[in-house]
Amino acid sequence: MFCRRLWLKPGTGFWTASQQGAHNLASFHQASLLPQRKLRGLLFPFSELEPHLACSVDRGHFQLFQPSVEDITKAEKLFSPSSSHKIDYHTSAVRMEHAPSQNQPEVCFIGRSNVGKSSLIRALFSLAPDVEIRVSKTPGHTKKMNFFKVGKAFTMVDMPGYGYRAPKDFVEMVEHYLGSRKNLVRTFLLVDGSVGLQEADMIALEMCEEFSRPYVIVVTKIDKCRQGVLLTNLLQLQDAITQTVRCFPQPFLVSSLHFSGIYLLRCFIAHVTGSIQLGDTCRS
Numbered sequence: 037m038f039c040r041r042l043w044l045k046p047g048t049g050f051w052t053a054s055q056q057g058a059h060n061l062a063s064f065h066q067a068s069l070l071p072q073r074k075l076r077g078l079l080f081p082f083s084e085l086e087p088h089l090a091c092s093v094d095r096g097h098f099q100l101f102q103p104s105v106e107d108i109t110k111a112e113k114l115f116s117p118s119s120s121h122k123i124d125y126h127t128s129a130v131r132m133e134h135a136p137s138q139n140q141p142e143v144c145f146i147g148r149s150n151v152g153k154s155s156l157i158r159a160l161f162s163l164a165p166d167v168e169i170r171v172s173k174t175p176g177h178t179k180k181m182n183f184f185k186v187g188k189a190f191t192m193v194d195m196p197g198y199g200y201r202a203p204k205d206f207v208e209m210v211e212h213y214l215g216s217r218k219n220l221v222r223t224f225l226l227v228d229g230s231v232g233l234q235e236a237d238m239i240a241l242e243m244c245e246e247f248s249r250p251y252v253i254v255v256t257k258i259d260k261c262r263q264g265v266l267l268t269n270l271l272q273l274q275d276a277i278t279q280t281v282r283c284f285p286q287p288f289l290v291s292s293l294h295f296s297g298i299y300l301l302r303c304f305i306a307h308v309t310g311s312i313q314l315g316d317t318c319r320s
């Protein structure tokens with residue numbers, strides 16, 4: 037089965053800089069103090085690069101997800117804990133029987149080992165610094181499905197990676213989860229922007245298509261490579277996306293190190309989980 041191939045596939049590990057220093061941009065308010073051009077790049081990294089990608093998204097059927105500042109601010113409130121809105125690690129599971137109840141919408145993050153899943157969740161939760169999320173430069177670090185609750189609004193799930201050093205029960209866990217989880221509203225499939233689509237990513241795309249549930253590509257580590265390399269990798273990705281049925285046409289570009297794309301992704305998650313109503317200017 038396709039996941040078993042993913043599990044056996046050798047991958048590559050990528051050594052990166054530490055995440056220290058990123059937290060000064062954790063909140064949109066702090067980012068909004070930046071000069072306009074820098075702020076736009078931080079908020080909408082894909083829209084900024086898109087003019088260089090000829091015909092990247094078919095605008096006949098689709099409008100870019102580009103929320104207003106008000107929508108982004110609304111979403112950010114959801115990612116800020118308070119006494120009545122707790123954001124916390126909930127539980128871990130290696131089998132579906134141990135997964136928590138399905139009483140609120142859920143989103144999950146999948147991708148090759150070391151692609152940056154846990155780092156992305158940590159960046160999304162940077163306004164809740166008490167939530168402990170372990171990241172490591174050693175691939176295969178996350179071994180279980182880790183569930184994090186965002187109040188009563190939704191749950192986010194950090195998955196073990198496929199490829200090099202994937203846990204041996206990866207197929208049991210992730211495949212069963214994707215196939216059976218009723219409250220799963222979106223799967224985020226992470227692809228390393230600095231290396232582009234790998235064979236294992238193509239197999240993961242196929243897997244998501246087979247499960248026939250809505251999913252979104254997140255392009256990680258965009259701080260790590262030159263813009264030309266990133267554009268080449270994005271073109272290749274766009275080609276692959278046009279051949280899918282269930283994939284959201286717009287990839288979300290992020291750097292968990294520099295916080296690019298994090299505010300937009302928070303807003304998208306808040307939107308797809310039904311936790312906020314967007315203003316009229318932004319529908320997807």
Ligand SMILES: Nc1nc2c(ncn2[C@@H]2O[C@H](COP(=O)(O)OP(=O)(O)OP(=O)(O)O)[C@@H](O)[C@H]2O)c(=O)[nH]1
Binds near residue numbers: 149170257
């Ligand atoms: N430069 C850069 N490095 C990153 C970024 N995101 C993650 N990393 C680094 O990539 C390595 C792997 O990050 P993790 O978040 O642990 O990756 P993962 O996908 O959760 O890995 P597994 O749990 O092993 O599947 C760490 O050394 C991170 O610091 C990023 O946006 N930019």
Ligand SMILES: [Mg+2]
Binds near residue numbers: 154155170177194
């Ligand atoms: Mg991890």
